[in-house]
Structure formats: structure tokens, C-alpha cells
Amino acid sequence: MSHTIVPLKTYATIFVLLMVLLGLTVGVAYLDLGALNLAAAMAIAVAKAILIILFFMHIRYGRKLTWVFAGAGFFWLAILLVLAMTDYATR
């Protein structure tokens, strides 16, 4: 599992991608896209989080069990947000 030693180049590529995505999220915020502004901001944030989790946090190189543990917290967060908002959004 954490025995995999990730090449320097991979870390550097992920870092550059993260900085590009940061620039993109700030750039997009200065365009008027209506409701798409929120969708774009969240899509970019999720992309950044996935890059960090997969590569910096070594999930990509981990066991399936680690995937389950890492996914559980986010899955429960999704339950919290989705079920609560189905109430508020349909009143």
C-alpha cells in the first residue's frame, strides 16, 4: 500500500494542475454565467479534491478497504446535504 513510492514527476504534475484549476476557478468567477457559476466553482473544487485524495493522499495506490473508509465520510456528507435539501427545496 503506502509502499508505493510515487515519482516526483507525478507530484509535480498534480501540483501544476491544482494551481491551474485555482486560476480557472478565480477566472470563472469574473464571468457572468448565472446559475452555472456555482456549478463551475463546485466542479473545479471537486476536481481539486479528487486530485489531492488520489495522489497526495495515496488513495490511488491504496487497498480497496482504504477506498471504502475514505468514501464513507463523503457518502454520509452527501446523505446529509441531499436529504436535507430535498425537504427545503420542495416546500
Next chain:
Amino acid sequence: MPEPAIAHAHQFESAEQQRDADTLGMWTFLATEVLFFGGLIMCYTFGRFSYPQAFEAASHHLYVGYGGPNTAILLCSSFTMALAVRSAQLGRRKALVGFLIATILFGLGFLVVKGFEYHTDYVEQLVPRWRFHWEGADAGHAELFFWLYFVLTGLHAIHVTIGVGLLTVVAILGWRGRITAENHMTAEITGLYWHFVDIVWVFLFPLLYLIGHR
């Protein structure tokens, strides 16, 4: 006196099982952290859904000039953290300590910027209860936005502070030669915590600073 690095503690079958336990334990803690911040994110989602104009107007009083560079600082710190863990895996002691110090400095830099930002918020009368003055419409829900801003960023800043403390301990252990290629999980799981704190900010930045369009 430091003992020589042992392969695994006696309650584990193997070093590999011990590393699995370390990793899964940290991820379990991080799941509780996701839900800890998640409750506040739920409050935020409800507030933004219910009072979109007030939240957008309030958000435009925050400075992308503070939040943007601070995001970059944390992303840099995650990069140096990843390199520190890699150095630990390879048993490169000096590189480990060097990258940890770089990560600590980025973390402190983030907190300094945040401190200046809180000062600006105070001067501009954006601190709920204590010093809040709102010219626009719907002052109550603008104030709600700033409650969420201060609680979310405040809790995040506490996490960064704890992270800096943990990294300092790991750096001292590393310097004393207690972290080796065979025994590097202290660095690995501290790294998981640090990257998690970075991810929290990755979401807070667009949610707080970039509502609507600027």
C-alpha cells in the same frame, strides 16, 4: 534514548497490517472531520439556498486578494507535504526535515494572511455581534453569512494551527532519526491530516469568496 526502529508493535501480525491499521484509523478520523465541517456546510447550503441575494452581497465584501493567494499557499504546502512523505519513504532524513519545515512555513504564512484578513474584516465592520454594520438590504441574513464565514474559517484556522504543531513534532522526530523508510507512518498519517485541511479550504474558498460573479 531512542530505540532502533522496530518493524511492528507486538499487537500486530506484520508491519503491513500495522500500516493498514494506521491508514484506516486516520481515514476514520478524517470521516468524522468531514461530518464535523459537514454540519456547517449544511447550514451554509440552507442559508445560500434561502437567501441568495444577501449571501451574494455579503460575499462580495470578502477579498479574493486574501482568499486566492491563501489557497495557493495551502496548495504549495500540500505539495511540500507530499514530498516530505516521499522523502520519509526513501529514508532521506534531511530532505524530510527540509520539506516539513517548508510545509510549516507555508502553514504559518496562511495564518498570517488570515490574521491580516480578519483585521480588515474588523475595520470594515463585518464581525457579527461584536462590530457589524451593514448598509445594504437584508442586514440579518448578511450577518448570517458572516457568522458562517467566521465559524468555518476560524475552525479551519484552528485545524491549520494543530497541523503546524503536529508537523513540528514530526520534524523533530525526523531530525532525531526516528522516522525511517521502514517506519515512516507517522509522517504518512500526519500528511493525510494536512491534505485534508487543504481540501476543506479548497471548498471554503469558492463557497465564501466567489459567490455569483464578481
